[in-house]
Amino acid sequence: MAVSYKELGFVNTKEMFSKAINGNFAVPAYNFNNMEQLQAIIDGCGESNSPVILQVSSGARKYANQTMLRYMAEGAVKMARDKGYYNPIALNLDHGDSYDLCVSCIESGFSNVMIDGSHLPYEENIALTAKVVEYAHKHDVTVEGELGVLAGIEDDVVAAKSIYTQPEEVEDFVKKTNVDSLAISIGTSHGAYKFKPEQCTKDEKGVLVPPPLRFDILEEIEKRIPGFAIVLHGSSSVLPKYVDIINDNGGALKAAVGIPEEQLRKATKSSVCKVNIDSDGRLVVTALIRQVLKQKPEEFDPRKYLGPAREELKKLIIQKNENVLGSAGKA
Numbered sequence: 001m002a003v004s005y006k007e008l009g010f011v012n013t014k015e016m017f018s019k020a021i022n023g024n025f026a027v028p029a030y031n032f033n034n035m036e037q038l039q040a041i042i043d044g045c046g047e048s049n050s051p052v053i054l055q056v057s058s059g060a061r062k063y064a065n066q067t068m069l070r071y072m073a074e075g076a077v078k079m080a081r082d083k084g085y086y087n088p089i090a091l092n093l094d095h096g097d098s099y100d101l102c103v104s105c106i107e108s109g110f111s112n113v114m115i116d117g118s119h120l121p122y123e124e125n126i127a128l129t130a131k132v133v134e135y136a137h138k139h140d141v142t143v144e145g146e147l148g149v150l151a152g153i154e155d156d157v158v159a160a161k162s163i164y165t166q167p168e169e170v171e172d173f174v175k176k177t178n179v180d181s182l183a184i185s186i187g188t189s190h191g192a193y194k195f196k197p198e199q200c201t202k203d204e205k206g207v208l209v210p211p212p213l214r215f216d217i218l219e220e221i222e223k224r225i226p227g228f229a230i231v232l233h234g235s236s237s238v239l240p241k242y243v244d245i246i247n248d249n250g251g252a253l254k255a256a257v258g259i260p261e262e263q264l265r266k267a268t269k270s271s272v273c274k275v276n277i278d279s280d281g282r283l284v285v286t287a288l289i290r291q292v293l294k295q296k297p298e299e300f301d302p303r304k305y306l307g308p309a310r311e312e313l314k315k316l317i318i319q320k321n322e323n324v325l326g327s328a329g330k331a
C-alpha cells in the first residue's frame with residue numbers, strides 16, 4: 001500500500017530550496033547506507049539547525065535494501081523529533097535510473113526523486129524526466145533532473161570524462177520537463193579521485209589544487225533561468241587531514257583530490273541550492289576506524305570503532321553546514 005512522505009514527517013524540496021536561493025546558502029544532501037551514518041547526519045544537522053536531504057543511491061539500495069533504508073529514514077525523523085530537532089528533512093532517491101524505480105520510491109514515501117537521464121540523448125532525457133515529473137507532481141513529490149555528465153565513479157554511476165552542461169539547453173529542458181531542480185556539470189565529479197595529478201597545480205604545502213569550477217557556465221545558466229534551483233553532485237573536498245589519517249594507519253590512498261571548500265562556498269551563494277557530499281563522509285569513517293583499530297588492536301566490539309567514526313562524521317557535517325553550505329541555523 002502506498003504511503004505519502006507527509007505521513008512520515010518528510011518535506012519535499014520546494015520550500016527548502018526557495019529559502020536557500022533567497023538566503024545564499026545550499027541545503028546539504030548526505031548519502032547513507034547504515035545506521036551510524038544516518039545518526040551522524042541527523043545529529044549533525046539537528047545540532048547545527050540545518051535543513052537536510054537524506055539520500056539513497058542505487059549502491060545503497062543494493063547494500064542495505066530499499067525497504068530497510070526507507071524505514072531507517074522514517075525512524076531517523078522520529079529520532080530527530082524526539083531529540084527536539086525540528087529541521088526540515090527530505091528523503092531523496094539519488095540517481096534514479098528508471099521511471100519504475102522513481103514510482104516505487106514515491107509510493108514508499110520518498111519526498112524527492114532524481115531521475116538521471118544525463119547519459120541519454122537530449123530528447124530522450126526530456127521525455128523520461130517529463131514522465132517522472134508528471135507522476136511525481138500528482139503526489140506533491142519534487143524531482144531533480146540532470147543535464148551534462150560528471151566524470152568519476154559513484155556507485156553505479158561511471159563516466160570517463162565530464163561533459164559540461166550547455167547553458168543553451170537548460171532553459172528548454174526546464175520548460176519542457178517542468179522539473180523542480182537541475183543537477184549540472186561545471187567541473188565537480190564523483191568519488192575521491194576527482195582529478196588526475198597532471199590536471200592539478202600544487203599549493204605552498206604541496207597539496208594538489210584542482211582546476212577551478214566553471215563559474216562562467218554557472219553564471220550563464222543563472223541568467224537563462226533566474227531563481228531556478230541548481231544542484232551540484234560530486235562536491236566532496238577530500239580533506240587532506242583524513243586522507244593522512246588513513247595513510248598513517250595502514251591505508252594507501254594516493255593523490256586523492258576534491259573540490260576546495262572555498263569554491264563550494266562561493267557556488268552556494270548563487271542559485272546552487274543543493275550540494276551532494278558523500279566521499280568526505282566515507283573518508284572520515286574509514287580514517288577513524290583505521291585509527292582506533294591501529295591504536296587498540298585488541299578491540300573487537302564494532303561499537304568501539306563505529307562509535308568514534310560516527311562522532312567524527314557528525315563533527316564533519318556540522319563543519320560543512322557552518323562553513324561550506326552556509327545552512328547552519330537556516331532550518
Ligand SMILES: [Zn+2]
Pocket residue numbers: 095154157190233234276
Ligand atoms: Zn551524483
